[in-house]
Amino acid sequence: MDELASLGVVALAGEYHSVVARAVAARANALGLPFVCSSAVLDALTEQPTDWVARLAPAQSHGWRIYADFLLSAGYRRIAVAIQPSVYWTAGARILRDHLTPRGGTITELDMSVLAPRAVCDELINHRVTALLLLAGHSEPAVSIVRSVRRDPRLAELLMGAPAGQPELTEWATLLGDDGNSIPFLRYLPERFSALGARVEVALRERLNEAPSFVAFEGYDTIAVLADVLRQGLDLTRNKECWSRVSVEGTRGKIQFSRAPGISVWQWTWPPVQVVDRDPKEPHRFRVLHTS
Structure with missing residues (x-):
């Protein structure tokens, strides 16, 4: 994080594991470096409320x-x-x-x-x-x-x-x-994709040569958020309320950030949530067992 900041990076996106993201978010907050968190779910992503971090994944x-x-x-x-x-x-x-x-x-x-x-x-x-x-x-x-x-x-x-x-x-x-x-x-996928989600699913499947996981859609939606920020000309390093102005169609629904009770970062409330398993008759297919 310190090395990226010294190189003049003005925003960060990504990560994979909640414990890693927690360390990244803490340092981003200390440095005043905007961070779009794609996948980590820990409620307490930072110890104190911060304006520098926005999260796409649902809180744990x-x-x-x-x-x-x-x-x-x-x-x-x-x-x-x-x-x-x-x-x-x-x-x-x-x-x-x-x-x-x-x-x-x-x-x-x-x-x-x-x-x-x-x-x-x-x-x-x-x-x-x-x-x-x-x-x-x-x-x-x-x-x-x-x-x-x-x-x-x-x-x-x-x-x-x-x-x-x-x-x-x-x-x-x-x-x-x-x-x-x-x-x-x-x-964290919808029961049915929108037209955008369906197009992205096809493109990801072709690129990956297999069905994309929900993490792939989180990655695409992260890019969509950053693109929306750029289109609006928002300066995340100067205006801490910029996250509240994000409104963009993602692969899994419209993405907007707000302050959720008990959550220390700007939060998309909420991505769709499913409980699924691998079908014993077709292990490469997932059965939807429960939805939010």
Whole structure:
């Protein structure tokens, strides 16, 4: 960040992982450098409210509550999370617990810094868990946890889920094969694309030689936001209210930024949210299980 600022960069866009984005956002705020955050979802992207950062991805509290509603609507109440130490996973577990507990759900935390993937199976049986959520990194230990659970006949009826979206990755399907199917996760796409979204989907598919993930659409929409800023002649380094003047058609709907309660950055409220999984009959196809 410091090197880019010294080179005269006047705005930043992108990133992939919430923990990385949190470090970028903090430094962008300190430097007074505009930052369009494409994919990171942590609510507390910065410690204090900032005018320098605008975010396209939905806040974690928004998306993960929708995921919790999916679990409840499907009848899952006794839930475990296989969790690694991380500000991102800890925040996710807290959101799930706060949303599920008042509605009759329970959350059991399985610390993956202590447990081996095979030991997770015994813990699931001991706690009579009906759903296990993978709040753990890809590829490991998430892949090993999935393999262990799939191979344990005692857990044949257990639902596994991954709200952070690991099953969307092509590598997930390559590593796990059929074991990676039927694991619901969050993605941020509409039920039907607009004309713009459909055109971009075709163009991305041709360029990537495969179906684009929702992250690709987040990237395109980031460019659309920056183009709108340029068209309007807005100077993000001088006018801190510039984000509020953005209004542009993205691939997933009209993008506008506002101040959302409890969110420290300018926020698009909200991109569409889906819970999907890989279809066991057609693993390269995603089934929509729940929408916001």
